[in-house]
Amino acid sequence: MNHANAKIVVETLSVQYDDGTESLRDISLAIPANQITVLFGPAGGGKSTLLRALNRLNDLVDGVRLGGKIYLDGEDMTGASVDTVALRRRVGMVFAQPVPLPMTVRQNVTYGLELAGVRDSRKKEAAVEKALRAAALWDEVKDRLNAPAAALSGGQQQRLCLARVLALEPEVVLLDEPTSGLDPISTAKVEESLQEIKRDYTIVIVPHSVQQAARIADYAAFFLQGELVEHGAGQELFLAPKDKRTEDYVTGRFG
């Protein structure tokens, strides 16, 4: 793809840990805007590390060294002077395990807005409904907004976590195996809402299976042991992989 419609451009990115282990090796990748980009491959390939590099969550871990550049709308996000708080509002993240904050459903959705200084309660109310609708959760929780978020089912909690990110109206949504703990019906609902929201957001997801990757990918990148083996348009990559290793993985010969 050309870089003109890329939302994020990753350039020769390497991530190393203090103990010498390398998590990512010389990755270059352009992530297209308003599409679902899937980062897939066997465990330990560096997919989550790349996700966490995109909104600088690696900063929270001691002893991580990063080389190369990550551009968001053409602007480098790897420098020490980058406002990471502002970056994380533009690039939201949903984790593998749903972690509702110890508050009500409503407070979970408005949490990020309040951090950003939104005080107007009408604005917050509107954001709650909009975000919960986008995450396909509104109908299930509209009468339980004041219930503790932890009282929701696992699938509802994960969609709440998505809603919580969407309420901030970020530009990019990162999802790290968001459906790994969910049943098939909840998984389908999450995937459905991803298809809905990609009109407004750029989505980067680490799927929990090759099947899911193939189902939802507009664009796909295959990672193996810290290396980016192959990337390209979703259907192409899954139907006609160029690299033997990609083919072996996609067809289920290993992984």
Next chain:
Amino acid sequence: MIISRQITQRIAFVLLTAATILTAAPIVLVVGYIAVVGAPAITVDFLASAPHDGMRAGGIWPAIVGTLYLTLGTGVIAVPLGIAAAIYLAEYAKDNRLTRAIRIAIINLAGIPSVVYGLFGLGLFVLFLRFGTSIIAGCLTLSIMTLPVIISTAEEALRAVPQSFRVVSISLGGTKWQTIRRVVLPEALPGILTGVILGLERAAGETAPILFTAAAFFLPRLPNSIFDATMALPYHLFVISTQVPGMPLKVQYGTALVLLTFVLSMNLIATMIRSRARARRQW
């Protein structure tokens, strides 16, 4: 001789039960004895008037007020300081030689005999800073003694808050401080409060730290400012038990009962806060 497993099991059970009873019995006996002997002394007059006739008659009102002042004052100084230090240690401090040294210092501070704190308070606050024997000198001394308890329990409570809450809050665009204030602190608060109350309870009951720094042998009126000396329950009990000949026994035990009630009710509050928070917790 081989003893059958059943008999060994029986012996172990009896010994362990006996040990438990032996430990619990003194507590029941002490509290019970003080209550029985001291209760007749408890009258409105005893609680609400000053001692007279060389402290053999009258009440303990100035001592009750003094202990309240000392406990509150210690709280005002030690609680914010202790919680702030705990937040620093739990949330900000990197694991290096300096923070390890600070932690070791705090642990050791908890092991210092309380009379040593008293002597230190006398040297620093009473004499060097010229506060004189005063409430403020007593509170500062008690604060130094209480801080290690508050800091270590608060730090433990903060560390018990799941790391994932912090990561989520940061990932939603929170600063470190916003995360601490809005998620970590509220979660840790019951644990922190428990530590605070346990620390203050110790401060309320101690004699040695206020012996040279704050306590007055006898004061017919209430203190006027924080630079006045004050009577206090534990010290008053010490005085009427050892320094005043011909003291009626029930006055001593009445004083002990009041002090005990004061301290135990703080304990009860701490327990209630903890069990309430546990019942409310849904995550």
